[in-house]
Amino acid sequence: MKIYVLIGLTLLAVGCEQQSSVDYSIVEGSIENAHGKTLALNTLTGDFNKKITLEDDGSFIDTLQITSGTFSLSDGRQKMQFYLEEGDRLHVNYDAAKPGTWANFEGSAAASAVYYRTKEELTKDLKNGIKNIYTLDERTFLEQLNKQKEAHKKLLQGAKSLSRSFQKLEERNIDYEYLNQVNNYEMYHAYYTGNKGFKASDIIEEELRGINMEDKKAFRFSPAFRNLLTSTYNQKASAMVKKDTIEPSLALLKVIAENGDQEIRDELLYENAKTYLSYSEDPEAYYNFYMAYSSNKEYQNAVTKDFDKMRKIAKGKPSPIFRNYENHEGGTTSLNDLKGKYVYMDIWATWCGPCKREIPSLKELEMEYRNKDIVFVSISIDEQKDHDKWKNMVTQLELGGVQLFADNDWNSQFVKDYLIKGIPRFILVDPQGNIVNSNAPRPSSEDIRKLFNELEI
Secondary structure (H helix, E strand, C coil), rough: CCCCEEEEEHHCCCCCCCCCCCCCCCEEEEEEEECCCCEEEEEECCCCCCEECCCCEEEEEEECCCEEEEEECCCCCCCCEEEEEEECCEEEEEEECCCCCCCEEEEHHHHHHHHHHHHHHHHHHHHHHCCCHHHHHHHHHHHHHHHHHHHHHHHHHHHHCCCCHHHHHHHHHHHHHHHHHHHHHHHHHHHHCCCCCCCCCCCHHHHHHCCCCCCCHHHHCCCCHCCCCCCHHHHCCCCCCCHHCHHHHHHHHHHHCCCCCCCHHHHHHHHHHHHHHHHHHHHHHHHHHHHHCCCHHHHHHHHHHHHHHHHHHCCEEEEECCEEEEEEEEECCCCHHHHHCCEEEEEEECCCHHHCCCCCHHHHHHHCCCCCEEEEEEEEECCCCHHHHHHHHHHHCCCCCCCEECCCCHHHHHHHHCCCCCCCCCEECCCCCCEEECCCCCCCHHHHHHHHHHCCC
């Protein structure tokens, strides 16, 4: 639904600089005909997430102990952005049942909400003028991007009642948005034009030289800077993998460790460790490297807890079990029911594109080993609301093997025990119920048949 912005009269009295000694900010308001009972409040950089409960009359208020940041507030259908500093207050109200109604912003943070909404509309208008900017040649691409950047800066300069600190951060963010798009050019141009071998020239490379990868303020404020940082590090890690045949997840850690800013380094090391430790081919080497370069005790403790759990799902350890999962063919099935044969498990969901892309290869694998000493089990971690969707998809796609529905989607104990953070995930257990590989090769991988042959399945 398109939201129009109305600045309350109280905004006229707000000065350009917030003068306050308080160490919190307040977000409040009222939503008529809300679509749910909660609102999601998040920072754009992803380091803060919170649910705000709506009262029966649709009102809400929340006090945030933050220094500063750009936030998004969403009821699931509408999203608005705003910048908060200590002492700020934002009041917002609108009628969720009336498309096209005005959203009212009042308070010291209202000006930033107005700015973000106007910037969003401006960006749409600029993008609509170009069918696909990444199909353009390099010089035209840069010309169009520069026009967009200058339009955004002009909007920022003309905005009223924004704090100077926000203006400085946002001006830098606009530059990083530009650089992030430039950095994506080679990959996206190759994709959209079908020229898979395309390599960007020095024109593009020149734009990307001299970027300060240790810009702490931008790291805390700008999603574009974080994306640029992550993309650059992934590119370096990929090059390292090709050159040194190092494990990808460990290569990424090593690249991140080169960042000279300890705070940025700690944050990125932690984000990657929380996700990729459980996928590492050598968890101990990964963990030891992480601990050597991280200085954040809180993060170290969290990763250590995950590593201790990893030890429990190492090769040869008894597999975590699931009990009484619903079987598509009727009744329930537990992992212990399948003892006596190897069990190759696929953790998936109906909404997961990569999961569904593995289905043809999984069917081939099942057919090839149908008379062997192995059972193929697919466990859906769809939410309960998608239960019927799961049942229908299994039938329509004629999925084979044992088709099960987990008891509590991502929160199922079996999923937690295996530290599953992403899907599809494949697990191989031996006839005695012990783990062969907690992160087994995918059906589409050449390595899966090598593994089965080594085990003489």
